[in-house]
Amino acid sequence: MLTCHFFPVTPSENSLHQTMENVNNVTEFILLGLSQNKKIKTLYFLLFLFCYIAIWMGNLLIIISITCSQLIGQPMYFFLNYLAFSDLCYTSTVTPKLLTDLLKEMNRISYASCMAQLFATHFFGGIEIFILTVMAYDRYVAICKPLHYMVIMSRRKRYILIFACCIGAFLHSFVQCLLTINLPFCGPSEIDHYFCDIYPLLKLACTDTYSIGILVVANSGMTGLVNFVVLMLSYFFILYTIRVYPAESRSKALSTCSSHITVVVLFFVPILYIYIRPAITFPEDKVFALFYTIIAPMFNPLIYTLRNMEMKNAMRKVWCQNPFSIGRQLF
Numbered sequence: 001m002l003t004c005h006f007f008p009v010t011p012s013e014n015s016l017h018q019t020m021e022n023v024n025n026v027t028e029f030i031l032l033g034l035s036q037n038k039k040i041k042t043l044y045f046l047l048f049l050f051c052y053i054a055i056w057m058g059n060l061l062i063i064i065s066i067t068c069s070q071l072i073g074q075p076m077y078f079f080l081n082y083l084a085f086s087d088l089c090y091t092s093t094v095t096p097k098l099l100t101d102l103l104k105e106m107n108r109i110s111y112a113s114c115m116a117q118l119f120a121t122h123f124f125g126g127i128e129i130f131i132l133t134v135m136a137y138d139r140y141v142a143i144c145k146p147l148h149y150m151v152i153m154s155r156r157k158r159y160i161l162i163f164a165c166c167i168g169a170f171l172h173s174f175v176q177c178l179l180t181i182n183l184p185f186c187g188p189s190e191i192d193h194y195f196c197d198i199y200p201l202l203k204l205a206c207t208d209t210y211s212i213g214i215l216v217v218a219n220s221g222m223t224g225l226v227n228f229v230v231l232m233l234s235y236f237f238i239l240y241t242i243r244v245y246p247a248e249s250r251s252k253a254l255s256t257c258s259s260h261i262t263v264v265v266l267f268f269v270p271i272l273y274i275y276i277r278p279a280i281t282f283p284e285d286k287v288f289a290l291f292y293t294i295i296a297p298m299f300n301p302l303i304y305t306l307r308n309m310e311m312k313n314a315m316r317k318v319w320c321q322n323p324f325s326i327g328r329q330l331f
Helices: 011-025 038-067 075-092 095-101 111-144 146-152 155-181 198-204 210-242 247-275 285-306 309-319 323-330
Strands: 028-031 108-110
Touching (some): 038 285, 075 095, 111 146, 111 210, 155 198
Antiparallel strands (some): 028 108
């Protein structure tokens, strides 16, 4: 006589099967955004639309003014030109999606688009971090080693530094995505943020992410921290060097660096607050993220133009000439 043996499925086995099934069905996430209140969302839309227009106008003004003037031959403005371009790319990975989501009831993003946004955000953000560090090094060489400045910052070396910034940013972003893309997501699929970032995604993963969180801190946190330390060391040596300068020369050197320091504080402080700690999220993270995704790119042009006489003079020369000649110089 044949007997049938039935092996009961334990709750852990049953939940594992359900988890694997749900993992295969995750095709999109829901972004909770900054607010669910319709009136507040409308106010945010108008505010961030103004910011986005200001970002494009300000950074394009810098790019055109530098490209069409003799400033492009100076290392500091060469790097500023690329910083303005990276600002446009960086904020465009987040802000257009944020603006469209503020007009919709349900803010959905596909899994593929979420991973693409994660990669693009960290890639262009990484470029910005590295360029700011290179600009600090440029100021250090200009002030502390003025006789060797044009040799150290030759045209060839400037392009090598920009290329190195792109490679460093790509490696940072690639590692970030590599740590995220194979995570299992089994619900809920609501991301408490206005864009796809690493920590909110780790929070949704249905697996232990402690070791991955440590790797993320080692990647993102240490990238920001090491660059910030290099920046601070550069300015420490600058301040140490100019202490013996005459008052007028010291004032000029400080005014040249103060704009850069302001940008660094606006950009780095929120980044370090979010990424240098363990992989946990707080509701105020979204507010801090606004500083380095929208506010800093908007204020960069104002900081670099309003406090820089060379930029003001270049803008007058460029924009007071025939607009057709500007087009010929650009193309």
